[in-house]
Amino acid sequence: MSTAQLDRPKSVPVDVPPGRRGAIRRLGELRETSPGRLQLILAFLLTLGLLTGLVAGLTANAAGSGTDDLGSRAQPLLVEAETIYSALADADTTAAQAFLAGGLEPAALTQRYDDDLNQATTALTSAARRTPEGGATAAAIRELASGTAQYAALVATARANNRQGLPVGSSYLSAASELNRNTLLVQAQALFRTAQDEVDAGYGDARSSWWVTLLVLLLAGLLIALLLVQRRLSRMTHRTFNVPLVAATVVTAILALTAGGILTAQRAHLHSADVDGSTPVALLAEVRILALRERGDEALTLAAHGSGGAYETDFQSVAKRLDGANGLLDKAAAAVSGNAADAVQNARVRHDDYVAVHTKVRQLDDGGDFDGAVKLAIGSATSATFTAFTGDVGNALTDHKATFTDEIGSAGNGLGLLIVLGPLLALVVCALAFAGIRTRLEEYR
């Protein structure tokens, strides 16, 4: 310890340029006199006020654009990803059912397949519009678009062959189905997950928590500073109130209340949009996706004519994920509210009905009555049960999509105003503070 002190040079030359040294000295000298101190206080208040205004504007801007992006890009992308997936899965199931029916495919199924493909391509186009070039999402959408075209070509060839009674048609169909299940649906699922992540990130951006924290700190600091300055001034001058400074305090409080009100409301609406919008929408979307997979598994098990064990295993595991304990239907039931709650309740009952029919189909097929199994599986009663089920899920989805749109619209309210109002009120505070302290300063002239 002592050696270290001994080793030190006696005098420490401070390497500060003369100008700066002068400025520091002048600042130090300012603290010595009353007017000097007042000048320092004024500078501090002005800096704090301007900073608060700037941050208020930036916070409102960040929260506003985050909310906007969530509502106009991330969430619609999620919905489109779900549409792409559902439409492709349904197209596959429909094609398999048409194949099972034998003969010329029923017009209703052809229509349904065409509609599915239409939906998928429309959703792909609009998803592409929402996605910036070059990202992983854009790549997934490009691959899906070209894969869907290839898929449609294979199915068209299958149909042409089927019309001529050539068995190779069914091989084209299974090639198409393989492409759909093993490539397209996998990509669509990945797109759905990416969209989900983007929605989560979107909520983070919309909340802009770092900016809001900074703004709260600055507003609190400004208020406290104004109050302390007033106390000091009243002690110095024996006057109870400095009117401009009181006004500045009031304006700051108004700014704080306005910003607080707008941001709190935004967060409340974001919370509702998440809890009553995005969360149930994602859950219901997944329910529909899995249900379509069940129906597809059933058709493909039958189409494999005895060697479709893998599809049936998949059916069982998917059914478990849907209606097992703490399964997706449970979660969806817990997440929905209002009309959608009834719809989900209905959906659950109809899903049970459908699974019961499926069990019957399997019994018939395993018992050797293949024709009976096919008849039951693609018969109008079973189709009606299943369509009613997906219809219920669809109704609940529409409900919660509307909730999301409403809430996200409300969440954006006032943020535009705050972008202008924040800096403006801060300028007023600065002007008032300047006015209030200048009158005191002039007393020293």
Add this chain to the structure above:
Amino acid sequence: MIRTRIAVAGAVALLALAGCTDDGPASTEAAPQPSVATSESAAPVDTSCQPRKSLQPTGTLPAPGKMPAGSYMAEIQKRGRLVLGTSQDTLLFSSRNPFTGKVEGFDVEMGRQIAKAIFGDPDKIQIKVIAYDKRVPDAADGTVDIVADTMTINCARWKLVNFSTVYYDAGQRVLVSTDSKAKSIEDLGGKKVCAAEGSTSLENIAKVAAKPVPVGLPGFTDCLVAFQQNQVDAISTDDVILAGLAAQDPYAKVVGDRFTEEPYGMAMSNEHPEFTRFVNQVLAQNQANGTWKATYDKWLGGQFGPAPKPPVAEYK
């Protein structure tokens, strides 16, 4: 048992490069015949046994619906249906009729005749479509009662299942596009040639001297899809299957001579030799009474002209 089988197979393979016990070692009845040693030519083909020889029928054919107690046929009769393993994409032999959705053809008809002999009703049959590489295991473990699926009888398979007598004689050729200059499979060196996975055709392609590239797909119609999409240059399998494929594509032609012999038989588990004897008896009866010829005319006559003489049944 299994260990014995492996030991026997191993010993025979060591001694004679390849060996074949005619009957399954699991069979309680027939003692394994001594395997026939082949020359040292080291052909990878298992030619040690006489594949065309099956089990000799005994006694007279039981009347339909009156299967002898304790036999496997009685078991089938009790169940109420015969489970036939076949494919649904081999035009003429067993393919799904796109108009009706039913699987039909020469092979299916063979199965239906067995069902008729057991029940008196050919419709008491459950068709199970199995992949080509599942034909041997599914017959061996009883997943299906019998396989009739353009299945070549050979010694390697005889080790795992029992075969009926030959019900059709086919041979492998090659299908190319109409503008191809290839005259036979020997002109397809380095080209991709497709066949079903688990078929003898795929193995045979790999043995061709010109070294074409074998490509395996689940079924032969899948090969046709790949051929039409220019993913493979040719398809090579039994002439009758190729005829069915060529009938679906006017831009395909079948070229070259038969370069293999593919005797078709029905495969069954080797645990029930009485069932194999029964099937052989039904085949013999149907060849004698003209049923075989009628079936040929119905399914193959249109492609191949009048029915030839049915294959001569050979027994051990």
